[in-house]
Amino acid sequence: CVCVCVKQMEKVIVAMQDPDMGIKMRNQRLLITVIPHAMTGVDVITWLTQKYRIGEEEALHLGGMLVRYGYIYPLKEPRCLVLQPDDSPYRFQTPYFWMSTRWPASEVDYAIFLAKKNIRKQGELMEHEKERYSLLHKRINHTWDFVVMQAREQLRTSKQRRKADRIVLECQEQAYWLINRPPPGVQSVLDMGLERPSNQNLRVPLNSDFYKREIEASRRALGRNRVKSSICLEGFVKYCEQYQDHDPIMLGCLPSNPWISDDSAYWTINTEIVLVPTRLRVERWSFSFMELLSDPMGRKEFMTYLEKEFSAENLYFWQACEEIRHGESSKIPQKVEDVYKNFLAPGASRWVNIDSKTMDKTLEGIKRPHRFVLDDAQMHIYFLMKKDSYPRFLKSDLYKNMLSRAMVPQESKKSVFPFMRRQRHSSPSPAQVVAHGTEEDERTGGVGQAGTNSTTGARV
């Protein structure tokens, strides 16, 4: 952030002013005028090197930043905002023109500056200045009289100072505007790229169009649906309560936690397709339709049920749409074509019942197939199944049988010795458990085959 940098830079600048430890000043000699308080590039670098005990390269970089942010300005080549490590002269900028001011340059200020320059140079402004001048004349035309009046008055005021001070004043102003309104092609230090703060948008003209847009945006924001946090939180609590028994970390898992007991039975009985699913798994199918569909066994059972009901084409269609959404891009047109032939065309073998509006939209979209072209139709069928088939499935005999047939794995039997218990719950410190484990092994070795100590079994 610029703000942090510039505050630090200011500390450096103030330190340079110290009467004892500060930087050495020289006089700048113009033919009849002598202006004090000039320093060379070498002076700056030497001072920085000594004061902060840094290398010359770093001092050059730091000094360069002081110049780029306008705290020091060059006297010989004002447009070249670089610290030259030689005897080129530089001077400090007055605090009024420091970058850290909370009230940055405004368009009116710039217009006044250009008008002053116009007067001094008798109209001989640089090309880009002339362009900006005309642009400003259009943009802030309503206050242009003020600009001209103030420009004239400011010039009259500076005539009250002596010649040397007038020169310095001009140099200061020129340096300030070279940084705040850099000539075209020069990168502005105020432009911070991706980190650009949003108040750059203040450059937008505050006219009636701007306000109309703001009003419209606020109106839309008011109309947005919002959910009360009490309701959101209720939802969270319900979800946690429902899933708590199914969470191995909260309640442990049967037969045992493989990470602790080294018995991978838990994983074997919960693979994608098993002969007999666990009870917890089958229970989860009743939590939500998505749970059922995302479990391959659940989906298989549901398919069996739908075939009995003669509405299996819905699930086949949904699956086909999923394949398109998550599949290879190159195969999309072909897949969409197949889906159309099998599910959407009149007289198709597995024709799905979609409402006419969605059907028309989908058929139109199929002409230019892409990944999400079947989304609307898929969503329609999904909700159809969810509202209709799914509740009946849960009440069906098929599901109830599955539930009763589902197995509940036994917690591995406790051994005779009380401290050789199976680790069902995850322990807070695995290190503790490992120490325990090695103890157990020693004892089992000693005792022989006493107790169903499946640790040794698993190791085989």
Added chain:
Amino acid sequence: MGKEECKTMLDALNKVTACYRHLVIALGSTSDSQNLREELKKTRKKAQELAVANRTKLTSLLKDKSISKEDRAEYERLWVLFSSSMELLEVDMKRSLEIGQEFPIKVPTRHFIQTGMTGSTNAVAARAMSVQNMKYEADSNIDTADLRDLQTEITQVTQMVEEMEMKVQVAPWAVVAKQEAGAELKSNMSVGNSSVGVISICEEEPKDDESGGAREGRSASIGAVVVFFVIVGVALVLGYLVINMS
């Protein structure tokens, strides 16, 4: 005529605004001093007096429903001039608070920035106050005491500006300026070569600021030298004639 009075008051406010800005630019630099703080304070107070006077006059003129359309347009233009002046003044007052706090005077070691400006600003302040010479009578703790006053005054000015925006029914963007682009070039200001115009600090050529000074210096010194020799020559001729005659 209300219009002329308004214009004169606005000119005065404009002058004081320009002077105030000039003084704030000197804050924190080697031109800073106790006198400068006092000058700032006096100029500021003068600006506020003028502001209040202007506002009263303009609002009473704008409230008058019986004025003609052209008159109304003219008053709106003057109103925009006035509010622009106030905005400039407000920002400069805030800046002077910012800088004044950072660069106190009453400290064992002052760290004013050595900007190369070393002359005094009392001519500027005198111009603002429309006096011949400035009188300095402040105590030594002006920097801290004045900052508190300044904060209150800034609040007052901000409030005034806000009130102006709310209460006065003038659409600033609807005002058309009288001056066209480049109007300042047709000014009655003398832009002779003694003004700051000739010190062109580097446009195309790098060494301009020295050569700029040199150009002017050379012409001035050549002129002086020529005049000197002419006078010496005349003196010699007269002397010779006198000696010859006697």
